[in-house]
Amino acid sequence: MAGRAEPLIRRGGGGIAAALCLALMAGPLLAVALRAGDSAGLGPGDWAAIRFTVTQAALSAVLSVALAVPAARALMRRRFPGRGLAITLLGAPFLLPTLVAVMGLLSVFGRNGLVSQGLAILGLPPLQIYGFHGVVLGHVFFNLPLVTRLLLQGWQGIPAERLRLSESLGFGPRETFRHLELPMLVRVVPGALLVVFLICTTSFAVALTLGGGPRATTVELAIYQAFRFDFDLGRAAMLAGVQVALCVAAVLALRLAPLPVGAGTGLDRNAVLRPPRGLPARLQDTVVIGLVLGFLLLPLGMLVVDGLPGLVLLPDTVWAAALRSLAVALGSVVVTLALAVPLAFRLAGARALWVEVAANLSIAVSPLVLGLGLFLIVLPLVDPRLMALPVTALVNALLSLPFVLRALVPAIHEVNAGYGRLAASLGMARADWLRHVVLPRVRGPLGFGAGLAAALSIGDLGVITLFADGARETLPLALFRLMGAYRLTEAAGAALVLLGLTLAVFWIFDRGGRGRAGL
Amino acid sequence: MLVCDDVVIRQDAFTLRAAWQVSAGDKVAVIGPSGAGKSTLLxxxxxxxxxxxxxxxxxxxDLGALDPGARPLTILFQDQNLFPHLTLAQNVALGLSPSLRLDRASRERVEAALERVGLGGLGARRPAQVSGGQASRTALARALLRQRPLLLLDEPFAALGPGLKTEMLSLVAEIVAETGATLLMVTHDPTDARHAADRVVFVDDGVADPPRPTDEVFAAPSPRLAAYLGTRP
Structure with a gap:
C-alpha cells in the first residue's frame, strides 16, 4: 500500500555496495581458481583433511543440537532469578574470540586443567585434549549456546493460543511434546544442524590450537599449512577450492531447510509453557541448566583466575598488538557500516536476489580462502605484510555483514512499514525522514551491528596469520605466539586483555545505540 | 469541491468505483461493511x-500528479499517527515544518495548537507517556496547524472507548467549524455518522454510493444499507 511512500527509500547506494561486496569476494575467488591449476591434485593428506573436516563438523553439529534441545526446553519452561542474564550469556560465545575460549577450555580440560587435577587426586592420568575430541569440544562450546538460542526462538514461536488450547485439553508433558514441541523441532532442528555444520567446516583457530598433527587437520588449517610452512601457493589454492565446494554444498543444503532467524532479542517474554510438576522433571531441568551454564562459565572464570597474574608479566609488544587490534576493529566497523547501511535500505525495499546474495556471500566463503585470494592479488603489487591490518579489517567487515544486516534490515523495514505513509502524508523530504525518523528508530540495531563488527574483528585469528609478520601482529596473533611458546601465564593474561577489549568495544557501540531510549 | 470523476480502484480481485462529488465544507461519513473498501477509498x-x-x-x-504530502489534505490513519520517539510538540511541529526547523513564532503556534486541543504543557512528553485520547488530540493538533482544506479520518479513534470517541468527534467538529475544512470520515458505527456527519457515503459491493443527507439515508435506507444496518426495510 506504500506505493507513494517508496520515493522516500530511493535506491542508489545499495546497488553500488552490493557490487562492491561481489567484487571483493569474486576477485579473491578468481585469483584462487587461477592459481589452483598449478597444483598436482589432492594427496592422501588432503583427503584426510577433508574427511576430518566433515566428520568433526557433523559430530559437533549433532552434539550441539542434542545438548541444546533439553537446555532450551528447560530454560523455556522454568523461571528462576538470573534467567534473563543466563539467556543473554548464551549470546556471549558468538562474540568471544576463539583463542580466549580455547585458553579457557585448556584451563578446565587441558593437561594441567581443573579436571586433570581432579583426576590426579584419584590417581588417574590427565585428560588429553588435543586431537579430534578437542576440536569437537571447542566447537560444542561455541555452538551449543547458539543452537540453544535458536531453539528458544522456536519455542517462543509456538502460538500462545495453541498453548492455551493444549492446557484446556489437559495435555501432560508428553502430549505437549508430541503435539506442540515435536512439530516445532522438526521445523527448526535441520536448519540448526546445518548452521553448526557450516560454521565448523570453516573452523580454523580451534583446529589450529586444539587439533593435533596431521590426523586432526581441517581443510581450512591445511590451507594455512600449505601456505605458511611450504609456501606452496598452488596447493593452498587447490585446498581453497575444496573449501569453497564444501561451503557451497552446506549452504545449498541450508537453503532447503527453513532457518530460524531473529536478532536474538525479546527472548524474555511472558511464560506460556507450563512447567511439568514433580521433583524428577524439576531436578532434570535444574541439572541441565546447571551443566550448560557451568560448561560456559567455568572456562571463562578459570581464565580470569589464571589471567590476572599474567597481566603484570605482559611485554610491551602485547600492548602494542592490543592497540593494533583496536585499530583493526574500528576500521572494520567503518567498512561494515559503509556497506551495511546502503545495503540494508536496498534490502528493506523491494526484493532483489542478487543484492541479497552479494550481502550474504561471505557466509559461504571461508575467511582463509578470502585471505589467500587477496594475498595472491596484492602479492605482485605491494609487500603483503604491509596490507596485514587493512586486509584483516576488510575481510572481517565482509564476514560481519550478514549478521549486521540481519539486525538492521528488519528494523528499517519496520520503520518503512510503520511510518512511511505518515511521513509521506506530512510531506517529509528524504533527508528529514532519515534524520528525524529512520536514524532515531534504527540506532539500536545500528549500534548493535557496529558492536558486533568490532567484537568479531578484534578477536579474529584467521587471515592475519597469512599476512602478518612479528612486527605487525594483532592481539590474537600475539596470544597465539605466546601459547606456541608455552608461556602460558602470559598467554592467559593476554587472553584476559583480549576478552576485556572485546566486551568493551561491543558494549560501547551497543550502548551508544541505545543512548536515547527510542521508545 | 472534491470530485471523484469515474474513479476506479483495483487491488487484485477487488474493485471499487466512485462517481460523485463533495461540496466544500461538507461533513461526510463513509460507512459500509468491513472489507468493502472504505479505507481504500480514503x-x-x-x-x-x-x-x-x-x-x-x-x-x-488534479490530485493524481501530487505526492501525498503535497495534496491539500490531512489524513489520520487507524494507528501510527505519531512518531513514538518524538515528543508531542515535535509531532505537532511536523505539521508546520517536516524538517523540524522552527523559529520562535512557529514554536508558539505549536504550543497554541496543543493548548487548543487541551494538551497545554504536555508538549515535552512522548506518545508512550500519554493516554490514547491524548495521542489522538496530538494528531488533531497537527491537523489544525497544517490547515489543509480536506480532513480525512480513517477511523483514528476506533481503539478509544465510546465516551472518548464521542469527545474526539466533538473536537473534530469544532476544528472543522473553525477551519472550514471538508471532512471525510470512515466509520462503522451509524451513531458516529448521525452525530458528526451531514452526509453519508455507503460503500458496498464494489461501489461507493454518492453522498446523501444523513437524515434521509437513515430514514429511508436502501435495501443493501438496511441489510448492513440490520433493520428491516
Whole structure:
C-alpha cells in the first residue's frame, strides 16, 4: 500500500555496495581458481583433511543440537532469578574470540586443567585434549549456546493460543511434546544442524590450537599449512577450492531447510509453557541448566583466575598488538557500516536476489580462502605484510555483514512499514525522514551491528596469520605466539586483555545505540 | 469541491468505483461493511493507493500528479499517527515544518495548537507517556496547524472507548467549524455518522454510493444499507 511512500527509500547506494561486496569476494575467488591449476591434485593428506573436516563438523553439529534441545526446553519452561542474564550469556560465545575460549577450555580440560587435577587426586592420568575430541569440544562450546538460542526462538514461536488450547485439553508433558514441541523441532532442528555444520567446516583457530598433527587437520588449517610452512601457493589454492565446494554444498543444503532467524532479542517474554510438576522433571531441568551454564562459565572464570597474574608479566609488544587490534576493529566497523547501511535500505525495499546474495556471500566463503585470494592479488603489487591490518579489517567487515544486516534490515523495514505513509502524508523530504525518523528508530540495531563488527574483528585469528609478520601482529596473533611458546601465564593474561577489549568495544557501540531510549 | 470523476480502484480481485462529488465544507461519513473498501477509498484520495481509472480533483486541481504530502489534505490513519520517539510538540511541529526547523513564532503556534486541543504543557512528553485520547488530540493538533482544506479520518479513534470517541468527534467538529475544512470520515458505527456527519457515503459491493443527507439515508435506507444496518426495510 506504500506505493507513494517508496520515493522516500530511493535506491542508489545499495546497488553500488552490493557490487562492491561481489567484487571483493569474486576477485579473491578468481585469483584462487587461477592459481589452483598449478597444483598436482589432492594427496592422501588432503583427503584426510577433508574427511576430518566433515566428520568433526557433523559430530559437533549433532552434539550441539542434542545438548541444546533439553537446555532450551528447560530454560523455556522454568523461571528462576538470573534467567534473563543466563539467556543473554548464551549470546556471549558468538562474540568471544576463539583463542580466549580455547585458553579457557585448556584451563578446565587441558593437561594441567581443573579436571586433570581432579583426576590426579584419584590417581588417574590427565585428560588429553588435543586431537579430534578437542576440536569437537571447542566447537560444542561455541555452538551449543547458539543452537540453544535458536531453539528458544522456536519455542517462543509456538502460538500462545495453541498453548492455551493444549492446557484446556489437559495435555501432560508428553502430549505437549508430541503435539506442540515435536512439530516445532522438526521445523527448526535441520536448519540448526546445518548452521553448526557450516560454521565448523570453516573452523580454523580451534583446529589450529586444539587439533593435533596431521590426523586432526581441517581443510581450512591445511590451507594455512600449505601456505605458511611450504609456501606452496598452488596447493593452498587447490585446498581453497575444496573449501569453497564444501561451503557451497552446506549452504545449498541450508537453503532447503527453513532457518530460524531473529536478532536474538525479546527472548524474555511472558511464560506460556507450563512447567511439568514433580521433583524428577524439576531436578532434570535444574541439572541441565546447571551443566550448560557451568560448561560456559567455568572456562571463562578459570581464565580470569589464571589471567590476572599474567597481566603484570605482559611485554610491551602485547600492548602494542592490543592497540593494533583496536585499530583493526574500528576500521572494520567503518567498512561494515559503509556497506551495511546502503545495503540494508536496498534490502528493506523491494526484493532483489542478487543484492541479497552479494550481502550474504561471505557466509559461504571461508575467511582463509578470502585471505589467500587477496594475498595472491596484492602479492605482485605491494609487500603483503604491509596490507596485514587493512586486509584483516576488510575481510572481517565482509564476514560481519550478514549478521549486521540481519539486525538492521528488519528494523528499517519496520520503520518503512510503520511510518512511511505518515511521513509521506506530512510531506517529509528524504533527508528529514532519515534524520528525524529512520536514524532515531534504527540506532539500536545500528549500534548493535557496529558492536558486533568490532567484537568479531578484534578477536579474529584467521587471515592475519597469512599476512602478518612479528612486527605487525594483532592481539590474537600475539596470544597465539605466546601459547606456541608455552608461556602460558602470559598467554592467559593476554587472553584476559583480549576478552576485556572485546566486551568493551561491543558494549560501547551497543550502548551508544541505545543512548536515547527510542521508545 | 472534491470530485471523484469515474474513479476506479483495483487491488487484485477487488474493485471499487466512485462517481460523485463533495461540496466544500461538507461533513461526510463513509460507512459500509468491513472489507468493502472504505479505507481504500480514503487512501486513494490521500495518494497511497493508485487509481486504475478516472480522476480525482480538488477545486479543479488534479490530485493524481501530487505526492501525498503535497495534496491539500490531512489524513489520520487507524494507528501510527505519531512518531513514538518524538515528543508531542515535535509531532505537532511536523505539521508546520517536516524538517523540524522552527523559529520562535512557529514554536508558539505549536504550543497554541496543543493548548487548543487541551494538551497545554504536555508538549515535552512522548506518545508512550500519554493516554490514547491524548495521542489522538496530538494528531488533531497537527491537523489544525497544517490547515489543509480536506480532513480525512480513517477511523483514528476506533481503539478509544465510546465516551472518548464521542469527545474526539466533538473536537473534530469544532476544528472543522473553525477551519472550514471538508471532512471525510470512515466509520462503522451509524451513531458516529448521525452525530458528526451531514452526509453519508455507503460503500458496498464494489461501489461507493454518492453522498446523501444523513437524515434521509437513515430514514429511508436502501435495501443493501438496511441489510448492513440490520433493520428491516
Amino acid at each position: 487512501n486513494a484520495i490521500a495518494g497511497f493507493v493508485p487509481l486504475s481509472g478516472g480522476r480525482l480533483s480538488w477545486s479543479g486541481q
